[in-house]
Amino acid sequence: xxxxxxxxxxxxxxxxxxxxxxxxxxxxxxxxxxxxxxxxxxxxxxxxxxxxxxxxxxxxxxxxxxxxxxxxxxxxxxxxxxxxxxxxxxxxxxxxxxxxxxxxxxxxxxxxxxxxxxxxxxxxxxxxxxxxxxxxxxxxxxxxxxxxxxxxxxxxxxxxxxxxxxxxxxxxxxxxxxxxxxxxxxxxxxxxxxxxxxxxxxx
Ligand code: SF4
Ligand code: SF4
Numbered sequence: 665x666x667x668x669x670x671x672x673x674x675x676x677x678x679x680x681x682x683x684x685x686x687x688x689x690x691x692x693x694x695x696x697x698x699x700x701x702x703x704x705x706x707x708x709x710x711x712x713x714x715x716x717x718x719x720x721x722x723x724x725x726x727x728x729x730x731x732x733x734x735x736x737x738x739x740x741x742x743x744x745x746x747x748x749x750x751x752x753x754x755x756x757x758x759x760x761x762x763x764x765x766x767x768x769x770x771x772x773x774x775x776x777x778x779x780x781x782x783x784x785x786x787x788x789x790x791x792x793x794x795x796x797x798x799x800x801x802x803x804x805x806x807x808x809x810x811x812x813x814x815x816x817x818x819x820x821x822x823x824x825x826x827x828x829x830x831x832x833x834x835x836x837x838x839x840x841x842x843x844x845x846x847x848x849x850x851x852x853x854x855x856x857x858x859x860x861x862x863x864x865x866x867x
Contacts, residue, residue: 684712719815727843730797730810732790733757737833749833750807752781757799757808765792766799786829790816806850812842 687710688695695701695714705714706723716723736750751768758766771784799808811834818824840847 680711680713682712684714687712687714725812725814727845729812730795730800731814732793732795732811732816732827733788733797733799733808733832734811734834734838735786735829735832736807736809736839737835739835739837749783749786749829750805750836751783751786752805752807753779753783753786754781754804756802756804760798760802761793762796762798763792763794765789783829786832788827788832789825790827791821791825806854809839809843 691701691704695705696717702721704710705716738745738748738750740746742748753768753770755768755770758764758768765788767785767787768783769785770779771782772779795810797810800810816825836847
């Protein structure tokens with residue numbers, strides 16, 4: 665029927681409006697003053713319209729949320745190479761980055777001068793980054809990931825917003841905390857890849 669979609673949309677809006685008041689009546693002040701109320705407002709089952717008292721309150725972001733990238737680094741308790749960046753300086757992320765805001769300088773062997781698969785420098789201009797996630801999608805080594813930290817504003821555009829390796833590096837355990845499902849899927853895929861490689865070598 666012509667106009668049915670409009671009526672359905674209006675119905676959703678009306679439902680949300682009514683729920684806003686019924687939820688406030690149901691929860692009373694508890695909706696805004698208790699942890700339970702905050703959890704309810706964050707949950708997908710919440711109803712009605714509500715205010716988030718940012719920055720005192722921050723809604724949890726979903727696992728797939730993405731802001732600027734970070735570089736994965738071994739945890740400090742990694743047995744062999746604590747603090748090692750996973751990046752191999754292959755340059756793929758810099759190539760696929762649509763606004764070209766990644767710059768990488770490959771490291772070299774101090775004795776032979778030959779390039780080694782490790783970055784000497786790595787910069788991302790986070791003001792140019794458009795948070796598309798291509799770098800993380802295309803990295804063949806799971807070495808760059810999209811962060812959840814969105815509070816990056818500052819008055820110092822020049823030095824504060826061009827992130828160097830030190831600023832970009834975050835431990836694997838951080839990635840496992842913010843994206844546990846994805847991190848586990850990647851771990852399993854890496855393990856399967858290693859097993860397949862070992863089987864090929866044995867042949
Ligand atoms: S694609 Fe991955 S491994 Fe290659 S340079 Fe970028 S972060 Fe490093
Ligand atoms: S998220 Fe997109 S724009 Fe930002 S650095 Fe990665 S590829 Fe470039």
